[in-house]
Amino acid sequence: MMEGSLTLDKMLERAEKLFPIKQIVSRTSSGITRYGYKEMGERTRRISSVLKNLGVKKGDKIGTLAWNDHRHLEAYFGIPSMGAVLHTINIRLSPQHIAYIINHAEDKVLLIDSDFLPLVEAIKDEIPSVQSFILLTDDEELPDSKLEPLYSYERLLDQGDPTFEYTEDIDENDPAGMCYTSATTGLPKGVVYSHRGITLHSMAISLADAAAISESDVCMPVVPMFHANAWGMPFASTWLGSTQVLPGPKFTPALLAELIDQENVTITAGVPTIWLGLLKELETGEKEYDMSSLRAVLCGGSAAPLGMIRKFETKYNIPFIHAYGMTETTPLVTLSRLKSYQDDLAEDDKLAIRSKQGYVVPGLETKVVNDTGEVEWNGEDMGELLVRGPWIADSYYNDERTKDAFQDGWLKTGDIVTIDSEGVIKIADRTKDLVKSGGEWISTIDLENVLMAHDAVFEAAVVGVPHPEWQERPVAAVVLHPNTTATKQELFDYLKPQFAKWWLPDDIIFMEEIPKTSVGKFMKAKLREQLHDQLEV
Amino acid sequence: MMEGSLTLDKMLERAEKLFPIKQIVSRTSSGITRYGYKEMGERTRRISSVLKNLGVKKGDKIGTLAWNDHRHLEAYFGIPSMGAVLHTINIRLSPQHIAYIINHAEDKVLLIDSDFLPLVEAIKDEIPSVQSFILLTDDEELPDSKLEPLYSYERLLDQGDPTFEYTEDIDENDPAGMCYTSATTGLPKGVVYSHRGITLHSMAISLADAAAISESDVCMPVVPMFHANAWGMPFASTWLGSTQVLPGPKFTPALLAELIDQENVTITAGVPTIWLGLLKELETGEKEYDMSSLRAVLCGGSAAPLGMIRKFETKYNIPFIHAYGMTETTPLVTLSRLKSYQDDLAEDDKLAIRSKQGYVVPGLETKVVNDTGEVEWNGEDMGELLVRGPWIADSYYNDERTKDAFQDGWLKTGDIVTIDSEGVIKIADRTKDLVKSGGEWISTIDLENVLMAHDAVFEAAVVGVPHPEWQERPVAAVVLHPNTTATKQELFDYLKPQFAKWWLPDDIIFMEEIPKTSVGKFMKAKLREQLHDQLEV
Numbered sequence A, B: 001m002m003e004g005s006l007t008l009d010k011m012l013e014r015a016e017k018l019f020p021i022k023q024i025v026s027r028t029s030s031g032i033t034r035y036g037y038k039e040m041g042e043r044t045r046r047i048s049s050v051l052k053n054l055g056v057k058k059g060d061k062i063g064t065l066a067w068n069d070h071r072h073l074e075a076y077f078g079i080p081s082m083g084a085v086l087h088t089i090n091i092r093l094s095p096q097h098i099a100y101i102i103n104h105a106e107d108k109v110l111l112i113d114s115d116f117l118p119l120v121e122a123i124k125d126e127i128p129s130v131q132s133f134i135l136l137t138d139d140e141e142l143p144d145s146k147l148e149p150l151y152s153y154e155r156l157l158d159q160g161d162p163t164f165e166y167t168e169d170i171d172e173n174d175p176a177g178m179c180y181t182s183a184t185t186g187l188p189k190g191v192v193y194s195h196r197g198i199t200l201h202s203m204a205i206s207l208a209d210a211a212a213i214s215e216s217d218v219c220m221p222v223v224p225m226f227h228a229n230a231w232g233m234p235f236a237s238t239w240l241g242s243t244q245v246l247p248g249p250k251f252t253p254a255l256l257a258e259l260i261d262q263e264n265v266t267i268t269a270g271v272p273t274i275w276l277g278l279l280k281e282l283e284t285g286e287k288e289y290d291m292s293s294l295r296a297v298l299c300g301g302s303a304a305p306l307g308m309i310r311k312f313e314t315k316y317n318i319p320f321i322h323a324y325g326m327t328e329t330t331p332l333v334t335l336s337r338l339k340s341y342q343d344d345l346a347e348d349d350k351l352a353i354r355s356k357q358g359y360v361v362p363g364l365e366t367k368v369v370n371d372t373g374e375v376e377w378n379g380e381d382m383g384e385l386l387v388r389g390p391w392i393a394d395s396y397y398n399d400e401r402t403k404d405a406f407q408d409g410w411l412k413t414g415d416i417v418t419i420d421s422e423g424v425i426k427i428a429d430r431t432k433d434l435v436k437s438g439g440e441w442i443s444t445i446d447l448e449n450v451l452m453a454h455d456a457v458f459e460a461a462v463v464g465v466p467h468p469e470w471q472e473r474p475v476a477a478v479v480l481h482p483n484t485t486a487t488k489q490e491l492f493d494y495l496k497p498q499f500a501k502w503w504l505p506d507d508i509i510f511m512e513e514i515p516k517t518s519v520g521k522f523m524k525a526k527l528r529e530q531l532h533d534q535l536e537v
Helices: A008-018 A037-053 A070-081 A095-105 A114-122 A153-159 A195-206 A228-240 A253-263 A272-284 A306-316 A347-354 A444-452 A488-498 A524-536 B008-018 B037-053 B070-081 B095-105 B114-126 B153-159 B195-206 B228-240 B253-263 B272-284 B306-316 B347-354 B444-452 B488-498 B524-536
Strands: A023-028 A031-036 A061-065 A085-088 A109-113 A132-136 A150-152 A175-180 A190-194 A218-221 A243-246 A267-270 A296-299 A320-325 A332-335 A365-370 A383-388 A410-419 A425-430 A435-437 A440-442 A457-467 A471-480 A507-510 B023-028 B031-036 B061-065 B085-088 B109-113 B132-136 B150-152 B175-180 B190-194 B218-221 B243-246 B267-270 B296-299 B320-325 B332-335 B365-370 B383-388 B410-419 B425-430 B435-437 B440-442 B457-467 B471-480 B507-510
Touching: A008 A037, A008 A070, A008 A195, A008 A228, A023 A070, A023 A253, A031 A037, A037 A070, A037 A153, A061 A070, A061 A095, A061 A114, A070 A085, A070 A109, A070 A175, A070 A228, A070 A243, A095 A114, A095 A175, A095 A190, A109 A114, A114 A132, A132 A153, A150 A153, A175 A195, A175 A228, A190 A195, A195 A228, A195 A332, A195 B195, A218 A228, A218 A253, A228 A243, A228 A267, A228 A320, A243 A253, A253 A272, A272 A296, A272 A306, A306 A320, A306 A347, A365 A410, A425 A444, A435 A457, A444 A457, A444 A471, A444 A488, A457 A524, A471 A524, A488 A507, B008 B037, B008 B070, B008 B195, B008 B228, B023 B070, B023 B253, B031 B037, B037 B070, B037 B153, B061 B070, B061 B095, B061 B114, B070 B085, B070 B109, B070 B175, B070 B228, B070 B243, B085 B095, B095 B114, B095 B175, B095 B190, B109 B114, B114 B132, B132 B153, B150 B153, B175 B195, B175 B228, B190 B195, B195 B228, B195 B332, B218 B228, B218 B253, B228 B243, B228 B267, B228 B320, B243 B253, B253 B272, B272 B296, B272 B306, B306 B320, B306 B347, B320 B347, B365 B410, B425 B444, B435 B457, B444 B457, B444 B471, B444 B488, B457 B524, B471 B524, B488 B507
Parallel strands: A023 A243, A061 A085, A061 A109, A085 A175, A109 A132, A132 A150, A218 A243, A218 A267, A267 A296, A296 A320, A435 A471, A471 A507, B023 B243, B061 B085, B061 B109, B085 B175, B109 B132, B132 B150, B218 B243, B218 B267, B267 B296, B296 B320, B435 B471, B471 B507
Antiparallel strands: A023 A031, A175 A190, A320 A332, A365 A383, A383 A410, A410 A425, A435 A440, A457 A471, B023 B031, B175 B190, B320 B332, B365 B383, B383 B410, B410 B425, B435 B440, B457 B471
16 A cells, blocks of 8 residues: 555645635634635645745744634644644643743744734743744734734735645654643643644544534534644544634634524534533523524533533534543544434433543544553443544653653543443543542542532532541532522532432532632642641631 | 554454444345354454464465355454455456466465355365365355365354454554456456555545444445455444444345345445346335435446436435445545535536546545646546555555556556546546547547437447547447347437537447456457457458
């Protein structure tokens, strides 16, 4: 068989040739831009030629601080296709961390949306590797800026070559992109994506049994393009010639609903928070929206509340697909679809299966292990999820923490899961959050989910606190809804019938707010400290 | 990213673990066998362990002379997963050619369906590389045979290890299978399939925009498993956990209709002849069949008559998907699907597009070239189709003819095609059959298709005959339906409005029969000789 050829320039070329008139709909701060893959290809080739003229060479890292829009999409293909590396920077990290990752990756050029110009200006003296700054803006004039040299993306394109050919000798195992994990503790860790990994991942998510992305789809990634490649959707959609809708900066739930309605979006992807917002807009917003074009909502990042999925599906007829992955896995690992022989189950049983993380997609392997080896597939025994396969990272970029996470050819995800007799995985906890009580494990996520299903509870986080006899015991921190009340005893009475006795928290503590990270995840280390203080008092 | 791992043992393992109860329905000479992927996996591991005990080593070729049934499926995985090479032998080749390819591949073991025992016995002295013969049969007792040593597959399985582990160090580029082309002239040519090629091909055919093979499908490959891996369907179906229906030996159209009806087949694949037979059974057979489970009929191998597609779709509501490929391409290259913006075209226009060969699937590249370079995408200019990509052969196995077919990294398909503005390919002719008249090309297939659409014409073949002035001129050989008449003049009058004047055949010659190859293709070289004699008289 012929070798090689799983490279991103091939994906772009297919879209240019076969789908020149299929549209990319891009929302920027100045409105909506529309063009076809022919024009997208020409602009992509222009930016590649310009970067080459700026001295960018094979293997150089190019950082992007950008929203989901057409220019970012051009960077997605223009940078890797010329042999350089697309470094998507998570703009929600702290300025210190952003400076750290730009330095760590040694970015040579930064592509910056004008919204992030102040951010980059503030750290400009800390990022000496950057030789050129390119501003992503519709404005004709460049603003006054401390960055030097600062170019306008559009003015550079004017000088670019729309017929630029990708002749760089790229091996499919060469790096195409990189992304740093958003750390809850410590410094961000860099993950490098190869051309091969991205290509295979694009195939995998487009399988009929995965997200089934097709030419006939109108794909709207709401998950940011700076977060695990927007789950690979822009790559797959381009390859297959789907229409793309890129929702741009600072969108609201109302705006997303409007885009779905107006552009006839068929598939969209994002974290549960986004869909909670959309649901609220549908239920209480002023406008009526037509959501009937939607055939699938991909939901991942964290576990989606069952009640939300039920409401979307029964009230609005919008099918949810729960998925699991992480920055290290490009990201798709599992996807929750019923098996055909489960079609006859009761609706609630089906929903219970589909609210789990699902089973592994073709091309990857998973196993669930604890101290004694692989756990039984009984849906009860907990173990850490290990993953391997051709779109799984094999290391962190220049990082000593590689040896902790990558062992014997497997990625240790740090997620504690159960696996049932159908091979369906359910996240029970993060390794570091799990409560180890008397040699047994207690899932904080299970306790939190049940607590948060209580009418009076707005948020709940459970952490393990040291215990002289049992090693650790769970304690729950609870934030109540405004204008509601619930006593400690009421909550204990509510929990009791739902858990084994030894799973029940030793205490429930009411708080004003639970500390969170920049991306909205519970900051359990900090909570543990706070509770520690409180419990000792 | 992690490397490697695109190997067939991974596919099998996924089916065993995730789909243990999904069924394989296999028809053999003694009836229908049903089992799940758990049992299929155990039997597959048994046969691997047995072959190892028989001395089979990594890289050894194992030949199969077998129908589409469960034992052949076990060989599909059991042989490559242990590092050996599955050589599927086309049992419709002449005994001389079968002996040639067994020798050329140096098959070490042969798996033989009892139907082909006499065939192998007849050539036994000509195939010295074969050390063991294994009989695929349900019979308890082995028949008397000249083959030595001859084993019973089922008795060997009894001794095999159902937990045999695939620990052989296999690289994804290692050979997994091989298949020889059915030659119309000269000796058969061997094509070697790698683990990687088969895996990527399995992904490609399962994409939503290709055949969309899914766990929920009931897949019935009618195309033989000795012919380009039954178009890859057994590999993909196993990987994805689809139900499989394997129709076994000597099936009739009535039997296929019954299997579709009884087993609720959702997707099937085969050559146009098969579907012509099925159509006749549906129209004139004694029984009524329920075909409503079918969501797709994959049709390839040669061009499907438009009238047949129309009848299947309008009368029986059975959607056809036209595809193109060859032994050298694993085989899928193009697949005929409408683009979403073509949905509003008139039914006849859509059918006209879908009766072409379609556009290239993701992962491959095609180009169409003539003497002056790439042809325009205008649907008129003819050129040879070139293909490249990770599931395209890069050579013929130990064969000097490699240098003719593989040039500059491309496979020259030998097919003359047009490509239209949408990138849709239409086969005009085989290179060697094309008529070159006065520097211009005439498609014999176009002439034949129009002739065969005439009510009185049963078969028509057009060949080029030497001409002193024009180099070559087309001559048509026509076989009329029994009990019908048509004069030469009538046929000329019928052709005239449909072609440019210089495309019209110089003569139309009525015949009793057109010479054909073992697989039912016109043997144009022989026809050319016959006509040559007739024209000189």
